[in-house]
Amino acid sequence: MNAAQSEMDRFLADVERQAWSMANVAVNNPDDALDIVQDTMLTLVRKYATRPAAQWRPLFFRILQNRIRDCHRRRQRHGRLFSLFNAFRRDDDSPDPASFTPARDSDEPERRVDLDSSRDRVLEALTALPLRQKQVFLLRAVEGMDVAATATAVGVSQGSVKTHYSRALAKLRRLLEEADK
Secondary structure (H helix, E strand, C coil): CCHHHHHHHHHHHHHHHHHHHHHHHHHCCHHHHHHHHHHHHHHHHHHHCCCCHHHHHHHHHHHHHHHHHHHHHHHHHHHHHHHHHHHCCCCCCCCCHHHHCCCHHHCCHHHHHHHHCHHHHHHHHHHHCCHHHHHHHHHHHHCCCCHHHHHHHHCCCHHHHHHHHHHHHHHHHHHHHHHHC
């Protein structure tokens, strides 16, 4: 193994866990998140391994954000397709989706502890953010990227990064305050 391969391996090992966490929060599915991260890593290695190592991080997160957007688009197309099929269904015996949610009083104590934990509240608040705000917040707050690198990764202007980040912070604060009441 040469030095460039070793350096790329270290880089991928360093970003793997953070990338999976970001993708999982964004798509809310661990398997899809893993697929997105693996595809991102393969794309980086295949297309950009010859670039200087200083360029890998913004490139990696740009590819990651594109894969997350692609996943959301696929889900939207899939949802529209199935809603079209459901529009033609004629049986009125389909169960009410609300019947599948347990009553609040029936929650097990372990589940209440999980739902009340601060980590779950933060993750829940994160999933409530619009996709672009979520992307910018995770890159800035979790990854520690500066405004310019975040703009490159997400594909927006630096001013948009600042706006999305500010809005994400304000919404997260509001959602977490509401959850504490």
